[in-house]
Amino acid sequence: MSGQPIGLGRSSNICDDNEERRALRDSVAKLVGGYGRSYFKDVVARGAKPDELWAEMGATGFLGVHLPEEYGGGGGGLADLAVVIEEMAAQGCPMFMIVISPAICGSILAAHGSEVLKRRYLSRIAEGTAKMAFAITEPDAGSNTHKITTTARRDGEGWRISGQKYWTSGVDEAEALLVVARDAEPAPDGRHTLSLLTVETSAPGLTLQPLDSALQLPEKQFTCFFDDVPVAADGLIGEEGQGLKQVFAGLNPERVAAACVANGIGRYALARAASYAKDRTVWKAPIGTHQGVAHPLAEAYIAVEQARLMAKRAAELFDARADAAEAANIAKFAAGDACTQALDRAIQVHGGNGLSNEYGLADLWFIARMFKTAPVSREMILNHIAQHSLGLPKSY
Structure with missing residues (x-):
């Protein structure tokens, strides 16, 4: 393991309105930051799996923080898992399996699974010894x-x-x-x-x-x-x-979890960009002193923070058993755009270095871009909002 937790001032706390969530975020940042971006990139380059990181995430209870205590989970909610997922990505380790196995499959099993299936899978999903797709x-x-x-x-x-x-x-x-x-x-x-x-x-x-x-x-x-x-x-x-009704126990968490991965990538990219803009000196001044550099990053920061707040709201609605569909779709839409913008501007600030794998940004591009398409496309989200939020006639 190597590396230190990545942070951006007060950014990581804007969505955490209680001490428990702040402590959870700090703990995840410390654990995942100890592995760091270099570990994650090396795993991907070798075609391997981040098994060591996954095992520690399970052993510390982070993978099952949202699952019922009687099945080995932490007894929290989606809002807690959202913190875990976002912080992993913010530390340079955007792991999709935590979206797929604990968030989607775990949520569906907890809501609709038989006692046999819950006993068979949930505790092992929580402890990281079993995965579901x-x-x-x-x-x-x-x-x-x-x-x-x-x-x-x-x-x-x-x-x-x-x-x-x-x-x-x-x-x-x-x-x-x-x-x-x-x-x-x-x-x-x-x-x-x-x-x-x-x-x-x-x-x-x-x-x-x-x-x-x-x-x-x-x-x-x-x-x-x-x-x-x-x-x-x-x-x-x-x-x-x-099945269609039951699957929505996993689709809204999927949208929230995907938004959290995107928001974490956005935070990671902006942290790297801000650090580079402070350290990189041209004509005797850090490039971050120039508004042509600072303003695009500040604008991207605002977009990421807005997307984070929407994801938090969607998770809280889901945990309250309220209708979270609108909020979850908006959260995913906003996060996809904000993430792509933040990463693009971070790459631009690095100049030619932004295209070098050494700086840990370029290889995130297609992951960030994916959030405009999956797990649900921007167009289908706009269809949903037009029909259900604005009351417009169905277009398809």
């Missing part, structure tokens, strides 16, 4: 979950799944998948409902094909082929045919 996206369905064609058909007491998912992250390091599948038999209205099932990654008939991605992350992307993959009777999450 989430399979929802399909090549031909796009953002329209109703068009999913991966099908679960009854087979005795269990099911068989056939179909295809893609852009499934981290499945190579996961013990199980949460799969959103269409029910084979139509409902009385003729429509095919959706169910949510757990699939062991060791199950026969499951084949993984790596996707060649520009993302410089330890989590790899895959197309998953399901060829009559068996699912045991206890593999069903919640109620059969209610």
Whole structure:
């Protein structure tokens, strides 16, 4: 391990309105900052996994801070996990697996999983000894979950799944998948409902094909082929045919968690840019004394802080069991734009050095840019806000 926690003055405290959250943030910053950006970059360059960091995050309770205490978690909420996720990225370690396994899968299991599934997975997710991946996206369905064609058909007491998912992250390091599948038999209205099932990654008939991605992350992307993959009777999450409702227990946390990764990257980029602008001297003055350098960074800082506050609000609404959809979508939208702007301006401040991998910024570009597209695109967020917030006619 090497490195020191990265900070930007009071920036890290603007969203923490109690001592517990400030202490949590400081503890995560100390742990992750001890590994540092160089550790994370080396792991990615070697095609390895940050196993040491993940194990420590689990052992200290950070991975399961939001999960119920009776299942090995910390008993907190999404707002607590949001602090953990953002601070990891702010220390130069934007880890997607914490979004996928604890945030999405953990939240869904905690809300809708049977006692068997909760006992099987939640404590190990919290302690970092088990990971789960989430399979929802399909090549031909796009953002329209109703068009999913991966099908679960009854087979005795269990099911068989056939179909295809893609852009499934981290499945190579996961013990199980949460799969959103269409029910084979139509409902009385003729429509095919959706169910949510757990699939062991060791199950026969499951084949993984790596996707060649520009993302410089330890989590790899895959197309998953399901060829009559068996699912045991206890593999069903919640109620059969209610998968679409159940999956939203994970989609709002997904948007908040993604926003927090983006906000953390924005904070990291601005911290690096500010440090460079203070140290880099041209014509006897630090370049940060020039408004042409200082103002773009200040503007990006404002955007990141606004996005952070929106993510905090969305997490709090979710924890209060209120409707968090609008806030979660706005948070993700704002964070994607703010992150990209902050990183772009940080790279620009570094001049040619910004394109050097040595400075730890250039390899974050496609990760930051991804937040304009995933886990939900800017266009679909705008559709949601136009229809549900403004009351405009549905456009699609």
